[in-house]
Amino acid sequence: MRSRPGPRLVKVRPLFPESFFVFDMNKASLAAQFEKVFGRSPEFVTRAPGRIEFIGNHTDYNGGTVLGASIDRGVAVALARRTDGQRNFHSRYSGKTVTLPVGAPAKQSGDASWTNYPLGVLAALPHFGLKTPEGFDYLAESDLPAGAGLSSSAAIELASALAFLGATGQSPDRETVVKVGKHAENHFVGVPCGILDQGVSGFGKSGRLVFIDCAGPRFDTVPMPAGASFWIFNTHTKHALVDGLYAARHRECMSAAQALGVKLLVEVSPEKLRASEAGLDPVAFKRARHVVEEIARVDACVKALQSGDLAAVGKLLTASHRSSQHLFENSTPELDFLVDTLVAAPGVFGSRLTGGGFGGAVMALAGPSFDAAQAEKVAQAYAAKYGARPDVLPMNVGEGAAVL
Numbered sequence: 284m285r286s287r288p289g290p291r292l293v294k295v296r297p298l299f300p301e302s303f304f305v306f307d308m309n310k311a312s313l314a315a316q317f318e319k320v321f322g323r324s325p326e327f328v329t330r331a332p333g334r335i336e337f338i339g340n341h342t343d344y345n346g347g348t349v350l351g352a353s354i355d356r357g358v359a360v361a362l363a364r365r366t367d368g369q370r371n372f373h374s375r376y377s378g379k380t381v382t383l384p385v386g387a388p389a390k391q392s393g394d395a396s397w398t399n400y401p402l403g404v405l406a407a408l409p410h411f412g413l414k415t416p417e418g419f420d421y422l423a424e425s426d427l428p429a430g431a432g433l434s435s436s437a438a439i440e441l442a443s444a445l446a447f448l449g450a451t452g453q454s455p456d457r458e459t460v461v462k463v464g465k466h467a468e469n470h471f472v473g474v475p476c477g478i479l480d481q482g483v484s485g486f487g488k489s490g491r492l493v494f495i496d497c498a499g500p501r502f503d504t505v506p507m508p509a510g511a512s513f514w515i516f517n518t519h520t521k522h523a524l525v526d527g528l529y530a531a532r533h534r535e536c537m538s539a540a541q542a543l544g545v546k547l548l549v550e551v552s553p554e555k556l557r558a559s560e561a562g563l564d565p566v567a568f569k570r571a572r573h574v575v576e577e578i579a580r581v582d583a584c585v586k587a588l589q590s591g592d593l594a595a596v597g598k599l600l601t602a603s604h605r606s607s608q609h610l611f612e613n614s615t616p617e618l619d620f621l622v623d624t625l626v627a628a629p630g631v632f633g634s635r636l637t638g639g640g641f642g643g644a645v646m647a648l649a650g651p652s653f654d655a656a657q658a659e660k661v662a663q664a665y666a667a668k669y670g671a672r673p674d675v676l677p678m679n680v681g682e683g684a685a686v687l
């Protein structure tokens with residue numbers, strides 16, 4: 284029998300049809316595509332990856348730590364300078380070329396709204412003492428689903444930033460490039476994302492995960508043991524009140540910190556929290572416990588990764604999900620069903636919701652015995668229960684943002 288998703292969830296239409304992801308993302312094919320659109324060769328080709336939140340759920344605004352994986356899918360940008368005062372932006376995402384004058388970028392809407400990401404980067408550069416290029420032809424290409432929680436937005440921001448920096452002969456340090464991308468998203472696009480998205484895209488290394496201490500921020504990498512890959516199951520569902528729910532969790536964390544006499548929950552140890560349980564409101568205690576224990580799980584995960592213990596890593600991932608499910612209450616029955624099904628499948632080390640929660644996607648870390656046929660079984664079990672198939676996206680760790 285089929286049961287339908289509960290009324291709390293709305294369906295999110297994929298932004299790109301599956302046929303979108305056929306493009307070969309190397310320098311030569313980017314140059315060929317650029318040539319087709321603009322009739323000449325690009326001067327600069329750059330690429331930045333999407334990311335998976337590996338572990339560290341809602342820890343960023345609590346001053347905590349997080350681990351992310353830069354993935355082997357991303358956004359590439361090709362660019363050539365112009366001297367006639369025009370800025371031309373093209374992406375198959377909208378199919379049309381958007382022509383804008385040089386000068387201070389103005390926010391775009393409708394079909395041109397995707398250009399707010401590169402325009403936001405142009406607007407951000409001067410805040411970091413950096414020059415912006417005048418006219419140019421600009422092409423974005425992608426093999427990364429947009430709006431799937433894999434941060435195509437950070438990927439297009441970082442690829443754009445590297446292209447604009449190339450065109451102006453500037454090479455600031457990586458942390459500045461990351462901050463330029465975040466500034467574009469926070470202040471021009473208007474999305475209050477944390478440092479995870481741009482930090483992982485900017486500091487990613489193949490064979491490694493990115494560790495971020497959000498309080499600094501401080502960036503580092505830890506080895507990703509060989510023999511495991513990632514599977515994303517995107518449900519295309521989203522809680523109808525998701526923005527309000529994020530804000531409510533943020534508020535609950537801040538008032539729990541206040542009740543505990545600290546500024547941010549990162550300052551509370553699991554022991555201190557347990558000792559304070561009686562004096563705390565039960566909901567505040569649950570939210571705080573999730574955050575405090577999740578930060579401890581990030582630390583434990585770093586150690587397990589360093590010793591190559593994938594089984595221990597997997598257990599921490601699943602424990603993170605159970606904490607989201609029962610303590611932070613940012614999971615949904617759909618995500619729980621996927622995690623339950625995945626952890627019972629052969630070869631899966633662990634599984635958890637990835638991203639803010641309240642719908643969206645689940646990640647599994649799995650060895651080679653979990654293959655496409657196994658993944659298809661999981662997708663079919665979900666479809667039989669919820670009447671719609673999740674997207675199944677296998678991926679590996681890939682390189683961070685770079686000039687190609």
Ligand code: ADP
Nearest residue numbers: 374376397423425429430431432433434435436
């Ligand atoms: P996510 O970051 O999870 O993918 P967002 O809503 O933050 O979702 O960002 C998606 C937006 O980024 C798209 O709606 C589009 O405006 C922009 N974008 C992503 N990839 C491309 C691309 N290849 N070409 C043009 N715009 C893109």
Ligand code: MG
Nearest residue numbers: 434435436437
């Ligand atoms: Mg985004």
